[in-house]
Structures are given as C-alpha cells and as structure tokens.
Amino acid sequence: MRVLITGAGGQIGRELVIALYRRGDQILATDIQPLNYSGIQTATLDVTNSQAMWEVLMDWRPQEVFHLAAYLSARSESNPYESWQVNFTATWHLFEACLEAGVQRVFWPSSIAAFGPHTPRAQTPQYTVMDPIGIYGIAKLAGERLAEYFYLRRGLDVRSIRFPGIVGPAHLPMGGTTDFAVHMFYDALQKGTYTCYLKPHTRLPMLYIEDAIRAILELMAAPPEALSIRGAYNIQGMSFSPAELEAEIQKRIPHFRCVYEPDFRQALAESWPETLDDSIARKDWGWKPQYDLYALCEAMWKALPLYT
Numbered sequence: 001m002r003v004l005i006t007g008a009g010g011q012i013g014r015e016l017v018i019a020l021y022r023r024g025d026q027i028l029a030t031d032i033q034p035l036n037y038s039g040i041q042t043a044t045l046d047v048t049n050s051q052a053m054w055e056v057l058m059d060w061r062p063q064e065v066f067h068l069a070a071y072l073s074a075r076s077e078s079n080p081y082e083s084w085q086v087n088f089t090a091t092w093h094l095f096e097a098c099l100e101a102g103v104q105r106v107f108w109p110s111s112i113a114a115f116g117p118h119t120p121r122a123q124t125p126q127y128t129v130m131d132p133i134g135i136y137g138i139a140k141l142a143g144e145r146l147a148e149y150f151y152l153r154r155g156l157d158v159r160s161i162r163f164p165g166i167v168g169p170a171h172l173p174m175g176g177t178t179d180f181a182v183h184m185f186y187d188a189l190q191k192g193t194y195t196c197y198l199k200p201h202t203r204l205p206m207l208y209i210e211d212a213i214r215a216i217l218e219l220m221a222a223p224p225e226a227l228s229i230r231g232a233y234n235i236q237g238m239s240f241s242p243a244e245l246e247a248e249i250q251k252r253i254p255h256f257r258c259v260y261e262p263d264f265r266q267a268l269a270e271s272w273p274e275t276l277d278d279s280i281a282r283k284d285w286g287w288k289p290q291y292d293l294y295a296l297c298e299a300m301w302k303a304l305p306l307y308t
C-alpha cells in the first residue's frame, strides 16, 4: 500500500508510521516540522498551504491518506482562527486533492470534543445533541459533516473515529485537554509530583495508543459496505479521572502526589463525555478495546524508562 500521512510527528502520527512500516507500506510521512525517521521518506508540509498539499498528493499518488495534522483543543483556544484553518479548511482542501489524486481511502480523526455541555455524558450515544463550546470541537463537528458530505456527494471513501484522550509512553502531547494523563506519568517518574490543570474528579474517556492505532487500521481495512457511519464512530476504551490515575500511579510510586489547579481546560473537559456507547463501531467493524486502566499502567511502566 502506498500511503501519505500528515501530522506524522504528532502523538498518533509517530506510532502510526511505525505500524504502517511494519505492514510493509510505502510511506510518505509529512509534518510541519522536519521529521527524522530512518528508512522512511519524509517531507515538510504545512497543510494550510493548499497548493503544496495538492502537489504532494499529485506527486506521491497514495492509495490511502491519514490526515492527522491538527491543533489540539487547548492550543486552539489561543489561536482560534489559525486552528480553524488547520482543522477545518485544510481538511476540505485535502479531501478535494484526494479526489483529484484518485486516493482510495482517507482516515481523518474526529474527537470527543465534538460533543458539548448538553450532550449526555454517560454512555454518550452515537447520535445525540452536539453543541461543542471549543473551536477545536466546532471544527471537528463541522469536519464530521464535511466527511459525510464528501462521501455522499463526491464518492470519497472517508473514515473517522471520535477519539478520546490518547495515552502512550513515546510522546509528551502538547496543546490538548486530555494530555494530563501522559504528563502525570512523566512527572511521577521524574519529579514525584504533578500539577494538574483539571479538577480531581473529572472523568474522561481514554485509549491506550496501541488500541488507537489498531482502531485506525481495523477501520481502514473494513469493507466499505460494512460502514454505516461516514461522519465519525464513537469508540470506548476506558475512562478515568485525574484522581483515579493518581491513585493507580501511587500503587507503583507511593510518595507521588498531585496538586490540582484547574484552568480554562476544566470547562472543555466538563463538556465532553465520560463514557461512550460504541456499539455501532463494534457491530460495523468489530471494534474491541484491549487495554483497561490496569493494562495501560502496566504498559506505561514497562515502556516509560525508554523515554524518560
């Protein structure tokens, strides 16, 4: 398979590159920052430069595109207009260019941030009230509608998942609201203490990085006729609050303590689901998470020494 990845230097991108490499794909990994992946072709690409994006697609002619370049939720609040350009306008341009380049399938991640304060927070249904309050979530919701529109009206095979927070050892994510989970592990090991920007009992859905990558690959491998959703699928892995993660970390590092100093990210987190109903993803393409909080912690403790 010939594939193109945007945002290949990010939290999902760098792990996806490895997974696609192992699958034997011919990869062009792009990012706004220069990438340094040995054995893989890389290019610098600013996705807001629609001409450059078009040229990359026409030149590389990928069969599959993984469009991961994005501004996350917290960073988006300090640059709402730029965030819209990256998260929405560039996605539109990419979909157009994919049609022209004859791309067979596109993956583009949506987010739990597409939900809002009037969404039911427990077992959030696939179809429900969606009134996002952050510009990131607004762009994700618009992107979901755009993806379905491109599928229905233009025949582009776009596939998407509403990702929860993603936790993995290899990358310290920046600019998101769910980043605390990774930061807490790093600070627990390096400092024995962590200052959390959310209140202790704010429960959010989370996914271990391996489950996230597997979800992308399984969704992309599904036969098109099996997919009843072209906006974005709910998926559920585990859910935990900062306090629950703190307690789990204390089992390994008893002196570890969190200090809670909530900031503007609290309002975003409170407007997102705690758990999601992912029954349609399970039925359509066989989604099943493999990691719960215990397995996530075990995997993090095993891998973190390589990165901290």
Ligand code: SER
Residues within 6 Å of the ligand: 072, 073, 074, 110, 111, 112, 113, 136, 163, 164, 165, 166, 175, 176, 177, 178, 179
């Ligand atoms: N993990 C993202 C964030 O926190 C939400 O999709 O911004």
